Each structure stands twice: as structure tokens, then as C-alpha cells.
Amino acid sequence: MTFRLVGLLLTFLLSAAAASAQTFPTKPVTLVVPYAPGGNSDIVGRAIAQKLGEHWNQPVVVENRPGATTTVGAAYAAKAAPDGYTLLLAAPPFVITQYVYPDLSYDTRKSFEPVSLIAYFPLVLVVPAALPVNNLKELVAHARANPGVTYASPGAGTTSHLIGEMLAKEEKLDLVHIPYKSGGQGVVDLMGGRIGFYGAVPPEVMSQIRAGKLKALAVLADKRSDLLPDVPTSAESGFPYLQAQSWSSISAPKGTPQAVVAKISGDIAQVIKDPSLRERLSQQGAVFVGSTPAELAAWYEEEHKRWGPLVKSIGVAPGQ
Amino acid sequence: MDTLANLGLGFGVALTAANLGYCFIGVLLGTLVGVLPGLGPVASVAMLLPITFVLPPASALIMLSGIYYGAQYGGSTTAILVNIPGESSSVVTAIDGYKMARMGRAGPALGIAALGSFFAGCVSTVAIAFFAPALAEVALRFGPAEYFALMVFGLIAAIVLASGSLVKAVAMVVLGLLLGLVGADVNSGVPRYGFGIPELTDGIGFIPLTMALFGIAEVARNLESLETRSVGVQAIGRVLPSLADIRQSMGSILRGTALGSVLGILPGGGALLASFASYSLEKKVARPPRTFGEGDIRGVAGPESANNAGAQTSFIPMITLGIPSNPTMALMIGAMMIQGVAPGPQIMTEKPDLFWGLIASMWVGNLMLLVLNLPLVGIWIRLLRIPYRMLFPAILVFCMIGVYSASNSLFDIYLTAALTLLGYVLIKLDCEPAPLILGFILGPLMEENLRRALLISRGDATVFVTQPISLGFLVAAVLLVAVLVMPAVRKTRDEALQE
Numbered sequence: 001m002t003f004r005l006v007g008l009l010l011t012f013l014l015s016a017a018a019a020s021a022q023t024f025p026t027k028p029v030t031l032v033v034p035y036a037p038g039g040n041s042d043i044v045g046r047a048i049a050q051k052l053g054e055h056w057n058q059p060v061v062v063e064n065r066p067g068a069t070t071t072v073g074a075a076y077a078a079k080a081a082p083d084g085y086t087l088l089l090a091a092p093p094f095v096i097t098q099y100v101y102p103d104l105s106y107d108t109r110k111s112f113e114p115v116s117l118i119a120y121f122p123l124v125l126v127v128p129a130a131l132p133v134n135n136l137k138e139l140v141a142h143a144r145a146n147p148g149v150t151y152a153s154p155g156a157g158t159t160s161h162l163i164g165e166m167l168a169k170e171e172k173l174d175l176v177h178i179p180y181k182s183g184g185q186g187v188v189d190l191m192g193g194r195i196g197f198y199g200a201v202p203p204e205v206m207s208q209i210r211a212g213k214l215k216a217l218a219v220l221a222d223k224r225s226d227l228l229p230d231v232p233t234s235a236e237s238g239f240p241y242l243q244a245q246s247w248s249s250i251s252a253p254k255g256t257p258q259a260v261v262a263k264i265s266g267d268i269a270q271v272i273k274d275p276s277l278r279e280r281l282s283q284q285g286a287v288f289v290g291s292t293p294a295e296l297a298a299w300y301e302e303e304h305k306r307w308g309p310l311v312k313s314i315g316v317a318p319g320q
Numbered sequence: 321m322d323t324l325a326n327l328g329l330g331f332g333v334a335l336t337a338a339n340l341g342y343c344f345i346g347v348l349l350g351t352l353v354g355v356l357p358g359l360g361p362v363a364s365v366a367m368l369l370p371i372t373f374v375l376p377p378a379s380a381l382i383m384l385s386g387i388y389y390g391a392q393y394g395g396s397t398t399a400i401l402v403n404i405p406g407e408s409s410s411v412v413t414a415i416d417g418y419k420m421a422r423m424g425r426a427g428p429a430l431g432i433a434a435l436g437s438f439f440a441g442c443v444s445t446v447a448i449a450f451f452a453p454a455l456a457e458v459a460l461r462f463g464p465a466e467y468f469a470l471m472v473f474g475l476i477a478a479i480v481l482a483s484g485s486l487v488k489a490v491a492m493v494v495l496g497l498l499l500g501l502v503g504a505d506v507n508s509g510v511p512r513y514g515f516g517i518p519e520l521t522d523g524i525g526f527i528p529l530t531m532a533l534f535g536i537a538e539v540a541r542n543l544e545s546l547e548t549r550s551v552g553v554q555a556i557g558r559v560l561p562s563l564a565d566i567r568q569s570m571g572s573i574l575r576g577t578a579l580g581s582v583l584g585i586l587p588g589g590g591a592l593l594a595s596f597a598s599y600s601l602e603k604k605v606a607r608p609p610r611t612f613g614e615g616d617i618r619g620v621a622g623p624e625s626a627n628n629a630g631a632q633t634s635f636i637p638m639i640t641l642g643i644p645s646n647p648t649m650a651l652m653i654g655a656m657m658i659q660g661v662a663p664g665p666q667i668m669t670e671k672p673d674l675f676w677g678l679i680a681s682m683w684v685g686n687l688m689l690l691v692l693n694l695p696l697v698g699i700w701i702r703l704l705r706i707p708y709r710m711l712f713p714a715i716l717v718f719c720m721i722g723v724y725s726a727s728n729s730l731f732d733i734y735l736t737a738a739l740t741l742l743g744y745v746l747i748k749l750d751c752e753p754a755p756l757i758l759g760f761i762l763g764p765l766m767e768e769n770l771r772r773a774l775l776i777s778r779g780d781a782t783v784f785v786t787q788p789i790s791l792g793f794l795v796a797a798v799l800l801v802a803v804l805v806m807p808a809v810r811k812t813r814d815e816a817l818q819e
Binding site: 036042043065066069072075105148176178180181182184189192194195206207210211283284 | 362369373459460463504506507508509516518519521641642644647654663666727728729772775776778
């Protein structure tokens with residue numbers, strides 16, 4: 001009797017869970033974007049939120065919670081109810097800050113369920129048009145002959161900073177990192193010839209490249225970019241280790257039901273096929289993925305491996 | 321002439337019924353959102369951005385620009401009516417504007433702000449149409465050394481020409497510099513004065529600071545007075561500025577427009593410097609100067625013209641170089657990207673209809689702003705008739721909404737409360753918050769550019785005097801200090817202040 005009751009109860013609960021995943025969402029979903037409005041991640045977040053909202057017939061509200069290199073927003077999402085109604089748009093700092101901030105209130109691996117890698121954006125290495133180098137090899141030779149070549153980044157610990165450190169370490173170069181608060185002012189100094197090079201996300205520099213004010217030396221990925229089909233990859237240029245990309249992924253608080261995670265992941269894979277969305281984001285230099293949760297977990301691990309030891313060795317560590 | 325033909329093409333785009341409509345909706349929405357305390361242009365554009373996704377690119381851009389001007393003007397409205405600047409460049413508007421409102425001259429203050437902005441908008445639009453590519457080159461010449469020198473000059477000018485006690489002005493600027501130090505160091509990422517609070521890693525927010533020091537501290541001061549009924553603005557007076565007002569402001573508007581058009585081109589702090597510089601300049605040339613800080617209409621006309629001219633010319637680096645000169649422009653670039661348009665050097669040749677349509681719409685937008693706002697002045701000042709005991713809770717609630725919605729952060733509300741205490745103490749000590757704000761904004765920028773210039777030169781400090789532009793600003797700054805310390809001049813200055 002008791003067993004039957006428990007059995008019934010279990011069946012009921014299980015079917016309720018399954019039903020909740022199938023009918024998810026039944027109320028508006030919040031997508032936490034840990035940046036101020038207007039940046040690359042915010043644009044991706046808003047685009048995906050709009051399409052998911054249409055797909056689910058429930059509004060997906062973008063909530064900008066900027067601060068402390070995305071850790072304020074991530075900490076907020078980590079504490080949210082694990083029901084799929086609060087999601088986090090996670091970008092490279094999601095992994096890197098783990099090695100930068102000693103006392104985060106969350107752990108990238110333990111506090112989140114990976115959901116889906118939406119897209120990644122390979123960085124493109126640009127130099128001022130007037131700089132007499134035309135490929136990565138010449139840039140390295142130039143830097144070797146002129147110690148103290150400068151490079152820009154939108155802040156310490158960003159991928160743009162870390163590729164400079166990577167290049168300096170591997171090629172034993174004396175490079176000077178010039179951090180900016182945003183990429184824009186760095187691009188001005190680059191165009192003015194005051195800075196040596198910059199590993200930028202494509203939208204920051206595309207129009208300058210096309211106008212001939214900046215030269216793109218390499219796309220820091222294993223495949224050429226559709227936006228810049230004539231620009232070689234870093235491997236083609238002889239520096240296969242020099243790979244870096246920005247990326248946009250969705251993670252959910254730890255404990256979000258697997259069925260809900262799987263449903264959201266599947267729905268993202270579906271909505272990113274939408275041609276209008278693709279057109280919008282391809283301007284940003286996006287390579288679309290729409291991965292499974294397991295693939296995203298593997299992606300995060302790859303990023304941990306790529307940046308973790310490097311960040312530790314150069315000591316980008318606030319609070320020390 | 322090519323430019324004229326292009327402008328013709330532009331007006332062809334801007335004057336279609338649909339685009340006129342979008343421009344009007346943009347200006348209207350921008351004004352409505354912008355008059356909410358704390359919601360300046362950045363917040364307004366961010367909130368209303370999604371509306372434009374469904375429009376064709378030219379219409380979307382025209383509407384967004386409308387929102388931008390509308391919000392900008394809305395920010396000045398709150399500065400004048402309730403002493404809450406919507407953004408950094410209307411901080412100085414609050415000084416004399418709010419005094420005017422308390423004297424029953426809110427109408428003329430709002431009116432002259434609208435007229436001055438319109439005039440400045442028209443002039444700077446012409447400047448953009450004829451000189452955009454050339455002006456963009458000027459922006460490119462400004463590297464870290466040049467910015468540093470410009471800011472040193474700006475800060476010293478502000479101190480030299482500040483109202484009231486010189487010691488207090490210097491103290492306020494220094495306090496602002498100190499508050500500006502809070503947050504992660506740009507070069508190393510090390511948080512300073514963060515007390516382990518993650519929210520402080522990005523520093524103290526501009527919105528909590530201005531809300532607290534200007535708006536809420538003012539509410540506290542008003543509540544303190546026993547006759548609460550008399551603190552509200554009782555007499556409404558004229559709704560529009562008189563001919564005498566306009567005549568008195570004409571010179572200020574012209575000078576403000578010139579300053580704003582030039583400084584607005586510079587990414588990072590240009591428009592802010594413009595409004596402060598204009599206020600200082602007006603104070604310097606005004607005869608007699610004593611009325612400044614006591615509700616002088618020229619103290620509203622000059623900075624408001626400068627701020628609007630700067631807002632227009634800040635489009636130059638954005639559309640010709642693809643470089644955002646302020647956060648609002650960064651949002652506009654985002655909006656253009658979403659529309660599949662990449663702003664940058666080739667936009668004039670590739671999408672002339674868009675480029676010139678936008679320029680023409682700036683003029684149309686400014687006209688609409690004027691047409692929309694002159695009648696609204698009557699409504700705004702009627703708000704001031706509401707008894708203060710009913711008005712102040714509304715001000716507080718809107719302030720809190722503004723603070724919270726800027727970054728969805730509860731911490732910012734607590735921060736505002738704490739800073740309000742500071743603001744109240746400053747009022748009691750008779751210290752003005754405007755120099756503090758200037759120090760707060762320019763301080764971190766100065767430090768950033770100083771260290772960047774030295775990083776690039778590998779520690780060689782001569783970089784500041786070997787670059788001609790940088791040298792020029794530094795020489796001007798030294799001259800200003802010389803004027804300040806020359807005893808004879810100091811005496812006249814003191815006399816002028818004691819009048």
C-alpha cells in the first residue's frame with residue numbers, strides 16, 4: 001500500500017518534471033548579461049533573447065548587471081533559483097576571472113550548468129596601416145629588432161591582453177601592454193600610429209580595415225573568417241599556438257533540472273539557424289555553434305587550459 | 321558644391337513622412353524618459369534601443385538620434401527643475417538653472433536652454449556637414465599625452481574660475497579626485513579602496529553620486545526649513561524668456577556653441593569639458609560677474625548650447641571613424657551593427673543616403689525638440705506648483721528607480737544613501753558639488769592618460785612637452801596658474817566675489 005503510494009507519488013513527480021521541461025517556460029525568462037548595454041556580448045544576448053522569446057512565446061528579458069569584469073553578474077546568476085528561469089550570458093572573463101579574483105563567491109565549474117555555446121568570434125590581429133609589416137612573421141621580426149613594441153587591450157586579463165603575453169612569452173619578445181577601458185580609444189591610438197598592434201574582436205576594427213587605415217595581419221583561429229577571407233590564420237602564418245576568440249555561451253545556475261537544460265540547449269541550437277539572426281551577428285564576425293551542454297563543458301575546459309596557467313604565470317591578480 | 325547636393329539628398333531622406341514621424345517619436349520618447357531623474361541619454365537609448373530593431377537602418381538611426389537629443393534635453397529639464405542633472409554635462413546647468421527656478425524663473429531657464437540648444441544644434445550640424453572628415457583627423461591627433469594636457473588645463477580652468485571660496489573649490493576638486501580613485505586600476509586591474517566589495521570594483525557610479533549630491537541632498541535641505549511651503553517654487557512668472565533675456569544670452573550661446581562644437585569632437589570627456597569650460601568662460605567675460613551662481617540666465621544659456629553642440633559633433637568620430645566618443649555613441653554603433661551597417665571611414669561613400677540623411681535629421685530633430693519643448697515648458701513648471709510635501713516623495717522614488725535601473729544593483733541604492741549624507745554635510749559647509757563632479761570625472765581620465773602616455777614613451781616624461789598640442793595646453797594651464805597667483809589679479813578676483 002505504502003509502496004504503491006510512493007510509487008504513484010514518484011510517477012506523478014517524474015511526469016510533472018518531464019511536463020515542466022516540455023512546457024518550459026511558463027513565465028518570462030531572465031537572461032543576465034554581465035555587461036553594460038551596447039557591447040558585443042550585449043548585442044548577442046539581446047539577439048538571442050529576442051529569438052528565444054519568439055520561439056517560446058514567452059518574453060526573455062535581458063537584465064544588464066555589469067561590474068567587476070562580469071563577476072557581479074555571474075555571482076548574481078549563480079545565486080538565482082535553479083529552475084531555468086534565470087540564465088547567464090557567459091563570455092571569456094567567465095573562465096579567466098577564476099584565476100584573477102582570489103575570492104569569488106562562485107566557482108565557474110561547480111556553480112553552473114553549461115547549457116549552450118552560441119557562437120565564437122575569432123580575434124583579428126591588426127596593425128596601423130603605416131607600420132612596415134605585412135604578416136605575423138614580419139611583426140615578430142619587427143618586435144625583435146625594436147624592443148618595447150606596444151599593444152592595446154580593453155583591460156588587463158582580457159584575451160587581447162593575454163595573446164600579447166602569449167606572443168611575448170613564446171617568442172621571447174619585449175612587448176609593452178597598454179590597457180584601455182574600452183577598445184575604441186585603443187583603436188584611435190592604433191590609427192594614430194601610437195600603438196603597435198591589437199588583437200581585436202572584428203566589429204571593433206572591420207570598418208577601419210576596409211578603409212585601409214588598419215592592416216589585418218592574421219585571424220587568430222584555425223579557420224579563416226568569412227568577414228576577412230583574404231587574411232591568413234595564425235597557423236598559416238606560422239604561429240599555430242596563437243589562437244584566441246571571444247565567445248558567447250549560456251550557463252544556468254547549478255541544479256537546474258537536466259531536462260530543462262537540454263530543452264534550452266536544443267532550442268538555442270534551433271533559433272540560431274534563423275537567417276535574420278545570422279545576418280545580424282555575422283557582422284560581428286560570429287562563427288555559430290549552438291552546442292550541446294557537454295560540448296560547452298568541454299569548451300570551458302579548453303579555455304581553462306589555455307588561459308589558466310598563463311594568467312597565473314603573469315600574475316594578473318587584483319587583490320594581491 | 322558637393323556638400324550642398326549631398327545635403328539635398330540627406331533632406332530627401334530625412335523629410336519623408338515616415339522618417340519625420342520616427343524622428344518625432346524619438347524626440348518625444350527621449351524627452352519623456354530623459355526627464356525621469358537618473359535616466360540620462362545612455363539609459364534612455366539603451367532602454368529604447370530594441371524598438372528600433374524593426375525599422376529600416378536610416379529610420380532606426382534617425383529615431384535613435386532623436387532619442388539622444390530628447391534625453392539630453394530632458395536631463396537639463398530635471399537639472400533646472402529639481403537640481404538633478406541627467407548626465408555629467410548638465411551638472412553646470414543645475415547651478416544657475418535651479419537657482420532661477422527657485423526665483424520663479426524656471427520658464428525662462430527652460431526656454432533659453434531649448435533656444436540655445438537649437439541654435440547650437442543648427443550650427444554644429446553645418447560644421448559636421450562641411451568639415452566632418454577634416455575634424456575626424458583632429459580627433460586622431462589626440463593621443464594620451466594630448467588628453468592629459470587638455471584635462472590638466474580643464475581642471476585648472478575650473479578651479480581658477482570657480483565661484484565662492486577658492487579653498488573650498490580646490491577642496492571639492494580634490495575630494496572628487498579621491499572619490500574617482502575608487503575602483504580597479506586600469507593598468508593592473510588591482511582594485512583600490514574597494515573594501516572587498518565587488519560592486520566597487522568599477523568605482524563609484526556617476527548616477528548614484530549626482531543623485532545623492534545634487535538631488536537628494538537638496539531634498540534634505542529643503543525639508544529642514546520649517547516653512548516647507550515656501551521652499552517649493554511658488555511664483556511661476558514668465559513661461560518664456562523675454563527679449564531682454566535672449567539679448568543677454570546671445571553672446572553666451574555663441575561662445576558656448578563654438579566651445580562645444582570643438583570639444584565635442586574629442587572622444588572621452590569632450591562634451592563634459594565643453595559645458596564646464598563654457599560656464600567658466602561666461603563667468604569670466606560677464607560684466608558684472610557676481611550674478612553667477614545666483615541664477616544668471618547666461619549660466620544656463622552658455623553650457624546648454626555647449627552641451628548640445630558637443631552632443632552633435634560627438635557624432636563625428638562615430639560616423640567617420642567608427643569610434644565611439646561616449647557610451648551613448650557606443651550604443652549607436654551597436655545599433656548600426658545590428659542594422660548591418662558598419663560605421664567607419666567608408667560610410668560616406670558606401671551609404672551616402674544614410675550618412676547625409678542622419679545629418680539632415682539632426683537639424684530636423686533639433687527643430688522638433690524646440691517645437692515640442694517650448695509648449696512643454698508650461699507643463700513642467702506647473703509641476704513645481706505641487707506642494708513640496710507631495711513633490712519630494714515623488715522625487716525620491718524616481719531617483720531610486722533611476723539609480724536601480726542604471727545597473728540593476730541594490731548596492732547602488734545603499735551607495736546613494738551614504739553619499740547623500742556626504743552631500744548634506746557639503747551643503748552645511750557651503751561647498752559646491754559641481755567642482756567635485758568635475759574632479760571625479762576628470763581625475764581618473766587624467767590618471768589613465770598620464771600613465772598610458774608614460775607607458776607608451778617607456779617612462780620618458782618629456783613626451784608631454786615635445787608634442788605641440790600637449791605643450792600648448794600645458795603652457796595655457798601654467799599661464800592660468802600664473803594669473804591665479806599674481807597678487808593683483810587675486811585681489812580683483814576677491815573683490816569681484818565680495819561684491
